[in-house]
Amino acid sequence: MNKRSAWVDYLLILAGTGLMAVAINVIYDPNGLVTGGFTGIAIIAKEMTGTLLKGGIPLWLTNLCLNIPVFLLAAKIKGIRYIGRTLFATVALSAWLYVIPVFSLMIDDLVLASLFGGVISGIGMGLVFLARATTGGTDMVAALIQHYLPHYTIAQIMQVVDALVVLVGAYVFGISKALYAVIAIFVVSRMSDGIIEGLKFSKAAFIITEHQKEVSDMIMSELDRGLTGVPAKGMYSGADKLMLFCVVSKKEIVQLKQIVVKTDPNAFVIVTDAREVLGEGFLEVHL
Structure with missing residues (x-):
């Protein structure tokens, strides 16, 4: 910056x-x-x-x-x-x-x-x-x-x-x-x-799926957005999981959900507001 x-x-x-x-x-x-x-x-x-x-x-x-x-x-x-x-x-x-x-x-x-x-x-x-x-x-x-x-x-x-x-x-x-x-x-x-x-609000999505590779590839190819894999552990099942974290614009969140559901109907998705997102693809801030 x-x-x-x-x-x-x-x-x-x-x-x-x-x-x-x-x-x-x-x-x-x-x-x-x-x-x-x-x-x-x-x-x-x-x-x-x-x-x-x-x-x-x-x-x-x-x-x-x-x-x-x-x-x-x-x-x-x-x-x-x-x-x-x-x-x-x-x-x-x-x-x-x-x-x-x-x-x-x-x-x-x-x-x-x-x-x-x-x-x-x-x-x-x-x-x-x-x-x-x-x-x-x-x-x-x-x-x-x-x-x-x-x-x-x-x-x-x-x-x-x-x-x-x-x-x-x-x-x-x-x-x-x-x-x-x-x-x-x-x-x-x-x-x-x-x-x-910033008035340009975005959406943050947390995705828990058994098909991390397929979901990630689809989001990166169709939305051109990067993802981050966060290690997680299911407390009920005790199974180790990889939670996907992705930030998209408000317009893209609908398409993201469609991609996830189409790839893995059993995926668990949490969507929340991201009030301010700085970095490539979003807001570039000059200090």
């Missing part, structure tokens, strides 16, 4: 933070959807300062100001190298929030707002994660708290911190919008996971 150039990562960060800023400025903010993080706090602050300052405190300013002390503390505790690309991603997100105009999109439909906001933001977050960065905020806060509370994971701490932000959002904007925000959070999680793990 070829090593990916650093500039590609920075382009991914720019694209990802741009999408996140679009979701925040044109969907989350106009609809009062607080999905956690420092941007969620920024939306709350903008709403609460609307009577004191025309339009309230800008989102980009709150996000930047909240992140500055967190990054300084992170640099002191974990070192400058720990910050790395996350600092660039945080600045990029604040810059996008400043550049992208704030306007209302899907203001009358909170269902569409939470779904499409989650999709756009989730894709953006996934791109940032692919570049081995985060956008700071509660991610960095959780990492710092975990430094002092090592018996908790960063994910657990993040859930608590973001939940507190959502609860404050529920107080400011109402419980109904908070529930829609939870939908958006779920969609963001699913989309970012899909970007990170």
Whole structure:
């Protein structure tokens, strides 16, 4: 696998933070959807300062100001190298929030707002994660708290911190919008996971048959897929067996099952999902 150039990562960060800023400025903010993080706090602050300052405190300013002390503390505790690309991603997100105009999109439909906001933001977050960065905020806060509370994971701490932000959002904007925000959070999680793990899912098949050679030859010749023989032992019969392991695409799994049944009607086949497959014939990853 070829090593990916650093500039590609920075382009991914720019694209990802741009999408996140679009979701925040044109969907989350106009609809009062607080999905956690420092941007969620920024939306709350903008709403609460609307009577004191025309339009309230800008989102980009709150996000930047909240992140500055967190990054300084992170640099002191974990070192400058720990910050790395996350600092660039945080600045990029604040810059996008400043550049992208704030306007209302899907203001009358909170269902569409939470779904499409989650999709756009989730894709953006996934791109940032692919570049081995985060956008700071509660991610960095959780990492710092975990430094002092090592018996908790960063994910657990993040859930608590973001939940507190959502609860404050529920107080400011109402419980109904908070529930829609939870939908958006779920969609963001699913989309970012899909970007990170890859959307091209495959199927893995475990085949136990008395005709290993025939089944293997048929699969290799008709599907052009390799197999691996795994030594196994039948606990009931006590007989030594050779279990065949093969990974194919979703379209090929039907043909694989037909080949196995045709070659050995008594074969035992287990088919499971393979969320991410790297290597020849599947996904080539550049690190």
